Amino acid sequence: MRSAIVLVGGAARRAGGREKYFFTFQGKTFIERLIDTLREVVDEIVVVARDPEQCERFSHLQGVRCTSDIRQGLGPIGGLHAGTLAVHGEYIFVAACDMPCVHPGVVEMLFDAAVGYDAAIPSWNADMLEPLHAVYRRSALIEYLEEHESLSLRPMIWSLNTRYVSVEAIRQIDPDLLTFTNINNLEDLESIDRSERHCEVDGTGQSSP
Numbered sequence: 001m002r003s004a005i006v007l008v009g010g011a012a013r014r015a016g017g018r019e020k021y022f023f024t025f026q027g028k029t030f031i032e033r034l035i036d037t038l039r040e041v042v043d044e045i046v047v048v049a050r051d052p053e054q055c056e057r058f059s060h061l062q063g064v065r066c067t068s069d070i071r072q073g074l075g076p077i078g079g080l081h082a083g084t085l086a087v088h089g090e091y092i093f094v095a096a097c098d099m100p101c102v103h104p105g106v107v108e109m110l111f112d113a114a115v116g117y118d119a120a121i122p123s124w125n126a127d128m129l130e131p132l133h134a135v136y137r138r139s140a141l142i143e144y145l146e147e148h149e150s151l152s153l154r155p156m157i158w159s160l161n162t163r164y165v166s167v168e169a170i171r172q173i174d175p176d177l178l179t180f181t182n183i184n185n186l187e188d189l190e191s192i193d194r195s196e197r198h199c200e201v202d203g204t205g206q207s208s209p
């Protein structure tokens with residue numbers, strides 16, 4: 001069984017506190033786009049909100065459960081902790097909510113790469129990783145996160161038996177690496193709206209030009 005966790009509890013300071021997951025791109029909200037993609041590749045999807053009230057905003061998403069942070073104020077680490085306890089799959093794809101172009105083929109590739117490891121994390125280089133577009137082994141995360149106090153994902157990644165998947169390998173599936181497109185502020189949103197780039201995936205698993 002494969003699971004996915006989508007973290008939605010951030011303050012989105014760079015977007016002026018706006019709900020980034022409800023930004024729209026090519027006719028759908030970010031969260032709808034992401035969930036539609038994940039439905040193709042996982043058996044279970046859990047959205048992790050900051051608190052139970054925030055979960056009400058996601059009740060329209062069919063077949064998606066919402067849970068909320070147990071350990072508050074830890075940022076994405078807190079969301080990862082609550083989400084990991086809520087899912088059942090041994091391997092979990094973890095996504096931020098501001099990635100409207102996640103590619104199902106890349107998610108599949110990360111699940112395959114994670115077998116025999118605690119995590120499969122895309123890496124641009126030794127310093128630049130994509131820990132919120134990555135696959136983790138549930139039991140390894142639980143063991144680590146129960147004790148973890150740091151807000152940073154980095155110590156966790158270092159302590160796990162992590163497989164780094166180079167973005168060059170990912171280009172074989174998603175040549176322009178659109179899967180990592182993330183929107184931190186309104187300028188980013190305007191720039192993808194204006195761009196000619198589309199991140200629909202056609203039947204061949206390739207992003208369209």
Ligand SMILES: Nc1nc2c(ncn2[C@@H]2O[C@H](COP(=O)(O)OP(=O)(O)OP(=O)(O)O)[C@@H](O)[C@H]2O)c(=O)[nH]1
Pocket residue numbers: 007008009010011012013014015048049050069073074075076078079080095096097098132184
């Ligand atoms: N459940 C949960 N998710 C969080 C929390 N903090 C951040 N996230 C999510 O984690 C992902 C990465 O968040 P960040 O980039 O650190 O912060 P952000 O809120 O998106 O944006 P900034 O405030 O502008 O940095 C996003 O999907 C956030 O919604 C939290 O405390 N709880």
